[in-house]
Amino acid sequence: MKMFDIIARKRDGKALTYEELEFFVNGIVSNKIPDYQTTALMMAIYLNGMSRRETSELCMLMANSGDTLEFSDEYITVDKHSTGGVGDKTSLIVAPVAAACGLTVAKMSGRGLGHTGGTVDKLESIPGIIMDMSMEQFEDNYKKTGLCLSGQSGNMVPADKIMYALRDVTATISSIPLIATSIMSKKLAAGAKNIVLDVKTGSGAFMENPEEAFDLAEKMVDIGTANGRRVSALVTMMDNPLGRTIGNSLEVLEAAEILKGEHVGSDLYNVSVALAAELIHMTSGKTIGEATETARKKIKDGSAYKKLCDMIVAQGGDASVIENGDGLKKPLYTHEIISPEDGFVVSIDAKTIGIISMNLGAGRSKKTDPIDYSAGIRILRKPGEELKKGEPMAVFYSDIKDMSELEKKYLEACEISDTQLPERKLILGRVTKGKIEEY
Numbered sequence: 339m340k341m342f343d344i345i346a347r348k349r350d351g352k353a354l355t356y357e358e359l360e361f362f363v364n365g366i367v368s369n370k371i372p373d374y375q376t377t378a379l380m381m382a383i384y385l386n387g388m389s390r391r392e393t394s395e396l397c398m399l400m401a402n403s404g405d406t407l408e409f410s411d412e413y414i415t416v417d418k419h420s421t422g423g424v425g426d427k428t429s430l431i432v433a434p435v436a437a438a439c440g441l442t443v444a445k446m447s448g449r450g451l452g453h454t455g456g457t458v459d460k461l462e463s464i465p466g467i468i469m470d471m472s473m474e475q476f477e478d479n480y481k482k483t484g485l486c487l488s489g490q491s492g493n494m495v496p497a498d499k500i501m502y503a504l505r506d507v508t509a510t511i512s513s514i515p516l517i518a519t520s521i522m523s524k525k526l527a528a529g530a531k532n533i534v535l536d537v538k539t540g541s542g543a544f545m546e547n548p549e550e551a552f553d554l555a556e557k558m559v560d561i562g563t564a565n566g567r568r569v570s571a572l573v574t575m576m577d578n579p580l581g582r583t584i585g586n587s588l589e590v591l592e593a594a595e596i597l598k599g600e601h602v603g604s605d606l607y608n609v610s611v612a613l614a615a616e617l618i619h620m621t622s623g624k625t626i627g628e629a630t631e632t633a634r635k636k637i638k639d640g641s642a643y644k645k646l647c648d649m650i651v652a653q654g655g656d657a658s659v660i661e662n663g664d665g666l667k668k669p670l671y672t673h674e675i676i677s678p679e680d681g682f683v684v685s686i687d688a689k690t691i692g693i694i695s696m697n698l699g700a701g702r703s704k705k706t707d708p709i710d711y712s713a714g715i716r717i718l719r720k721p722g723e724e725l726k727k728g729e730p731m732a733v734f735y736s737d738i739k740d741m742s743e744l745e746k747k748y749l750e751a752c753e754i755s756d757t758q759l760p761e762r763k764l765i766l767g768r769v770t771k772g773k774i775e776e777y
């Protein structure tokens with residue numbers, strides 16, 4: 339078999355066989371296929387797409403290209419993935435709620451890059467916590483508390499690492515089959531039998547328009563179910579930041595507040611409960627309505643909050659800091675953004691806010707950049723809320739003294755109107771095996 343012929347077949351719109359896909363994945367991982375041929379094939383996939391069978395087979399081959407996790411059947415394992423957003427700390431809420439229901443969450447998460455954050459960075463703002471742990475410690479922890487959130491192990495899905503890095507520099511990121519296989523290969527390798535996906539759409543998301551987001555959701559559900567997992571996806575809005583905080587320690591504290599029963603009915607609460615309900619529904623036989631009630635109850639009775647504290651302690655962290663923030667690094671400076679006019683907030687562009695937060699020190703523009711765990715933004719006036727001229731509408735936190743340029747960008751990112759617009763939908767729909775429900 340020759341890589342040249344595989345590229346030519348995909349260029350001509352043919353479906354690749356299992357053997358051809360296997361040749362490709364084995365070839366890139368063993369360094370036998372040069373980057374120019376890998377990128378040529380990915381461009382041909384970008385232009386001509388892939389069938390259901392090809393997508394599912396490529397994904398499984400990628401998932402098995404490195405280490406994989408396996409769990410004994412005594413654990414009901416669940417996982418959650420978000421396609422990335424601004425202020426998205428739902429993993430810190432969904433995982434403890436699921437664990438409080440007796441489900442096992444042994445989840446490997448990523449770090450943030452660009453305008454989106456990562457669960458590992460958020461948790462690393464907690465003094466003492468260990469996110470890069472050995473496999474033995476990972477196992478000990480999920481067996482003990484039912485909940486372990488860690489960084490990615492060294493050699494999981496190497497095929498995706500190679501493909502993703504090349505896609506990033508060859509304009510082939512935004513291909514639905516390549517995104518679907520990239521995300522789902524990591525989920526399949528991570529071993530959980532039950533998976534909920536939060537596919538974001540809007541200005542702060544990968545998939546800016548809802549049709550593409552539903553398409554991606556459908557493909558990912560399809561791949562997961564074809565490979566023996568229970569998978570459902572919610573398509574949720576990411577045109578405004580989720581919740582009121584962006585930045586690592588700020589987001590941990592906001593997630594802790596939700597788990598302590600605060601902010602009931604907020605956007606963050608509603609999306610988190612809906613995602614947790616999917617996992618409860620698929621593992622218990624409860625209806626979505628009953629599962630939603632269960633998720634709410636686990637927040638209200640404090641058991642989910644206790645799970646988060648137990649997890650932090652098991653990972654060597656100081657759980658007392660999430661009580662009220664004492665013990666977390668504080669920023670050198672805070673800066674209030676003052677409303678220039680009376681009115682109502684219509685929207686706050688999520689992507690711009692993510693970039694401002696990154697520039698305040700909370701994120702990285704390249705993988706090796708250091709981050710400031712205390713930096714970020716607190717939004718005081720969210721879309722739909724009233725503004726009074728001269729009153730603070732947001733607060734910046736940073737070790738950088740001069741925040742005036744970023745303040746200008748924040749004001750530009752906020753659309754203000756004289757009239758209050760009707761509330762917009764947060765959850766656009768749900769995708770399960772062979773079924774799309776638009777809300």
Ligand code: URA
Pocket residue numbers: 421502511516517518520521544
């Ligand atoms: N996230 C991933 O992990 N892979 C993609 O291709 C896009 C988003």
